[in-house]
Amino acid sequence: MQKWIMSGLFFAACTLAIVLIFFLPGKEQVAQENKTQMPEVTLNAEQAEAIVKANCISCHGDQLEGGNGPSLQTIGAVMSPEELYKVIHRGKGQMMPSFKGQLEDEEIANVALWLAEKK
Template structure:
């Protein structure tokens, strides 16, 4: 009888736990939609963006955005939206490293806006 009571209690706890997980957790966002929706509507701080670029991007993309190891970014805003640029900076891809955790959300958003103006 004691084993049966323990089994029923365990089963009820497991069902309750599964229900809490299913109904209480928020839905997962699709890949690429993580931080890109959180780009603030603040104007571009070009000085800060240039500083971030020089500190993190020059070695691959060149001093004038002309490209070296990485692609030319002089007209990247004509090819990608600021959200796509933001996602690329955060997640990287190909040989480009991820800057998630290395740059703040504000730095990424400002850099993405600055680059998206390059058309």
């Protein structure tokens, strides 16, 4: 009886391993997904401000003074446009959501450029 149980567990483990081999992404695919490249855009301050007002003030305040999220009033002195783009695009932890599916990459880049000027 014990041999049958052990054989069944071994078979289940082998089956799971084979399924994972074919369905888990490879290192190259994960590396490609983790490469977040900021598109080149020209700053459009009015559009960026409208996007921020529509998406960010609930956590960062209407004057970017902070609240549930950190203050962004001088974020440009701390982070580059590329770093800001990555945070907005990917999100950060539980508090900062990813805006990848909600905003176009160009809109995220525009907001990142706008925020980078806040010094």
